[in-house]
Amino acid sequence: MLDVLRHVHLHPETTRAELARDLGLSRGSATEIVARLRALGLVEETAAEPTGTRGRPTRAVRRHDRGPVVAAVDVSYESWRLAVAHVGGEFEHLRLERHRGQGAEEVLSRISEALHEARTAFGTRLRAIGVSVSGTVSGSRLVESATLGWRDVDVAARLRVAPLPVVLGNDATMAGVAEARRGAATGADVALHIAIEVGVGGVVLEHGRAAVGSTGGGGEFGHLPFGDPDRPCPCGARGCWDLEVDGRALARILGDPPPAAPRSAADAVLRRAGEGDPAARAALEQVARNLGRGIGGLVNALDPRIVTLSGVAASIFDLAGDSVRTAYRSGLMRFRRHDPPPLIRAAFPQDGSLRGAAELAFDTVLSEAGLDSWRTDVRPAPEPG
Amino acid sequence: MLDVLRHVHLHPETTRAELARDLGLSRGSATEIVARLRALGLVEETAAEPTGTRGRPTRAVRRHDRGPVVAAVDVSYESWRLAVAHVGGEFEHLRLERHRGQGAEEVLSRISEALHEARTAFGTRLRAIGVSVSGTVSGSRLVESATLGWRDVDVAARLRVAPLPVVLGNDATMAGVAEARRGAATGADVALHIAIEVGVGGVVLEHGRAAVGSTGGGGEFGHLPFGDPDRPCPCGARGCWDLEVDGRALARILGDPPPAAPRSAADAVLRRAGEGDPAARAALEQVARNLGRGIGGLVNALDPRIVTLSGVAASIFDLAGDSVRTAYRSGLMRFRRHDPPPLIRAAFPQDGSLRGAAELAFDTVLSEAGLDSWRTDVRPAPEPG
DNA sequence: CGATTATGCTCGTGAGGCGAACATAATTGA
DNA sequence: TCAATTATGTTCGCCTCACGAGCATAATCG
Incomplete structure (x- = not known):
């Protein structure tokens, strides 16, 4: 069933x-x-x-067009989004709000309101809530987000609505889930998703299930020490890959000061590179090599069937695919080179994390327990006796 | 059932x-x-x-003391071993042979003979064969083994006995399975096993199941580029972690020529370090830091509950635990440091890979198909009609 | 317009687990 | 010493669920 x-x-x-x-x-x-x-x-x-x-x-x-739905929330750098997804994956975008200048409490209050509205609108048809946040997740908490400037927030608890389960995940993880189930990695037994926004996130997926580690904090590939061992990372470690492939890396190579908004800074540099600016182009090429080399190492270690790229990683791949591929191949163990896992652009560059959040929320609905609770809501159990 | x-x-x-x-x-x-x-x-x-x-x-x-058994084979640097395991994990070591100077064909012939003998001895009680090899595995093949000097050998095919399934795996993977199911990582939802023999191998285990990638070639953590990006690795890539933590690293730091047998070379250096030789001690400390730093990065990326160490990694940890731990902690993202996954010595330093091979072989026995075939062997299906 | 084909429907069968009622074998305590 | 208590084993009727044979149905083929 x-x-x-x-x-x-x-x-x-x-x-x-x-x-x-x-x-x-x-x-x-x-x-x-x-x-x-x-x-x-x-x-x-x-x-x-x-x-x-x-x-x-x-x-x-x-x-069924009055069947169960889930709410999906994606909290990213400047805005948050709310959508509702149906069985089959059909999407309705309900809300998009900017949150510049707002603190975590305020943002979560707004989202919570919107979720309660959705609950009112959909009633018991709303079965679960999936939340994607840009930052490091551990259990039900967002541990730290450089993007949002939040620290140690119990996001799942703040967004709980009545009896609905809340599933929290990192945005790159969620996007990876969407790619593995309905996107570019559909059908792959093992897929590796790599996303660059601020730093590098990602996830390994086995048959569409995300390997998120013991606390849900897995996939922080950006904090593997692939980089200059002396360069300190805001995370507290040194030599993190993060610092070699995102907007901060591009700025550093160009001799610019560290950007306040690495994602937009990266886009700006990539645009200039695309327009022919030689310095920007050189920085792009360097970052492309750093990206490819790291992916090569990850493929050695994780042996995926396919690698999907999103965010800045996808842009870098578009603009400097040869450099990425060359560095990728030379970072592979020799025996893998004759048939390396392909690097593919993500199928959902815009709303992958929203879609992934919906998928994970649906996992709780499409389970023994979720079905039982649907049954009791549809046809309430007769009074015993 | x-x-x-x-x-x-x-x-x-x-x-x-x-x-x-x-x-x-x-x-x-x-x-x-x-x-x-x-x-x-x-x-x-x-x-x-x-x-x-x-x-x-x-x-x-x-x-049952006439219940099913599996054969487990472990092919390592100088010798191979054959054991038989019972339901419950009980072990009988059957054979240990040195194979110095023999080629792949000869060694596999000897093992195949021994397996056929076991088949004769145990009859239909023998249900499956698990094989652990020191080297990179892909599907049923051993792709490359620096330790053994073998290349592209279809080990599983060579060791097939009549109708029995053969499960092939890398030695570090197998040892990780043993640790996760019956050893130091028993009960951990996510465990990371790190083994150093020649280079670094390992595996991530989720609830005792090994994440071996799409071809079984996962866990080659030694070929993540944690090291000097200019140093070429025999695998074809550069900057591999392998070269920073094993016997080759110790020799290089000491100014010695590359050892022919890195595992024994490592043991020798570690012995001297233990006896107080200051140069050996310094090399050990350096390698201990390289090990700890890499593990920190892997923990960031994979978020295990516990890390188990075997082989030279366990020895390094015994002799220079503080250096390993210090480098480990400073390689962790800050939020992980207040409660980092513990580093633990493996519970099966000697025969972990043999035990793990038995476990994976038993997985095929303790399955729907395995049970069906046992049923038909115990009570042959009556002639239809 | 009958033959062919793929699918849907009905229903008897069997596997497998549940849980109530009862049986059994130990300890407890008067 | 022996009844009460307790945890477990055994039996059995019941329920759920999937199977698969036999039949019904709705399309295309010739």
């Missing part, structure tokens, strides 16, 4: 026949399970597109 | 009552399942140790 519902979520345009084939179910079981899901208001059946082949036409199985 | 059998495997001294409690089974189900497992010759029941508490005494559930 769960398998079927998950399949509908991942393949929204599916049919009864496909469900039976892909999940190895007998046609009888498919009938029964889909009937149960329909009774629960989770899926609907409609006539399928005519295929022109022989045989009785199968029926399309789609999400 | 599988859950129960796995529980018996992981907790060999268990009881009926404990099974029901730990797996959330009703007593009725426990009765039925254990009866089925007994009928299949997989477990036996005996009187349990008297506990002195009230109530009817529970019954001990142990492996």
Whole structure:
């Protein structure tokens, strides 16, 4: 039953026949399970597109249009976004607000209000909340965010709405989830996602599941010491890769002072490089090599099938793909070079983390417990006795 | 049923009552399942140790002494070993042979013979073969082994015995599995194992499952570019961590020529350092810092609960623990420092990879398919019709 | 317009776990 | 010493769920 519902979520345009084939179910079981899901208001059946082949036409199985939804929140440098996602991954963007100059408390209050509004609007259809934040996550807390200037905030607790589970994750992790499940790394057994905003984040995904470590703080690849061992990093360590590949690196190579907003600074330098500015171009090439070399090391260590790039990493790859690739290949162990995992631009450069947050929130809905609670909400348990 | 059998495997001294409690089974189900497992010759029941508490005494559930076994092979620098493991993890070392001067073909022939002998001795009780090799693994092949001097050998194919599945893995991966399931990292949700023999190997384990990447070649942490970016590595890349922490690093720091046998060279230097030789001590301290710094970076990136060390890494940690720890802590992101994952000596310094190979081989036995095939071997299917 | 084909539906079957009622074997305590 | 207490084992009716055979249905093919 769960398998079927998950399949509908991942393949929204599916049919009864496909469900039976892909999940190895007998046609009888498919009938029964889909009937149960329909009774629960989770899926609907409609006539399928005519295929022109022989045989009785199968029926399309789609999400019920009053089925469960999740809220997804993405808090990034200058703004936060709220969306609602349906079974099948369909998205409704609900809200986008700038938060320049606001503190963590204020921002979280605004978001919390918006979530409560969503709860009011969708009622019990709203089942879970996924939150992506730009910063280091540990458990339910945002430990530190250079981007936001927040420190040690219990984001999940602040955004809790009544009984709904809240799933918190780093933005790069979330974006990686979206790529692995519906984006450029769909179907890859092991995928590596690399995102540069301020510093480098990322995540390893096994069959779409993020390896987030014991506290959810995994994927901080930017704090691997790939760089100059003497250069201090704001994180407290030295030689972090972070400092060699983002806007700070570009500024340093150009002899500029450290930028206040490394992401925008990076975009500016890359734009100049694209327009032919030779100094900017040289800085870009250097950073491209640093990026490629680091990715090579990570591929050696993690053995992914594919590497997806987003944020500044994608821009660098667009503008200096050859330099990235060359450094990447020479950073690989020799035996990997004849068939290296491809470097691919992310499929969701804009809203990957929002989509990933929705996916992880849906994981709690598409679970034994989530289904049970949906059942009791749809058809409240009769009074015992 | 599988859950129960796995529980018996992981907790060999268990009881009926404990099974029901730990797996959330009703007593009725426990009765039925254990009866089925007994009928299949997989477990036996005996009187349990008297506990002195009230109530009817529970019954001990142990492996059947004619139950399934797996063969575990470990091919390391100078020798190979063959052991047989039982449900519950009990070990019988069967064979230890030196293979100095022999080529891959010859060594594999000898091992294959020994495996066939084991098959003859144990008959259908032998269900699977786990093989640990010192070198880089990809799929069923050993891609390259500096230690053994082998290149691109299909080890799994060479060691196949009749219908038995063969599981191949890198020695550090296998040792990590043993640590995570029965050793120093037992119970950790995420564990990082670091082994130094020639270069650095390792593995991340999530709930005892090894993250081996898309081809099984993961865990080559030694080829992350933590080192001098200009120093070429035999792997083809530059700046590999490998070159900063093993016997080659110690020799280089001491001004000695590159050792032919880095593992023994490392042991020799460490011995001298332990005896007070100041040059050896200085080299040790340097390597200890390189090790600690790299582990710090890996902990940043992978967020394990615990780090286990084996091989030369364990020796370095014994002799220069403070240097390792200091470099480790200063390589950590600041927020991790107040409660960093502990660095622990491996529980199985001698035979971790052999044990891990047995564990992974047992994974194929303690599976739906493995159980089915055991069923047909115990009680052959009646002729249809 | 019947033959062919793929799919949907119904229903008997069997596996497997639950939990209530009862049986059993230990300790406790009067 | 022996009944009460307690934890566990055993039996059995029940429920859920998927299977798969046999039949029904709706399309294309010839």
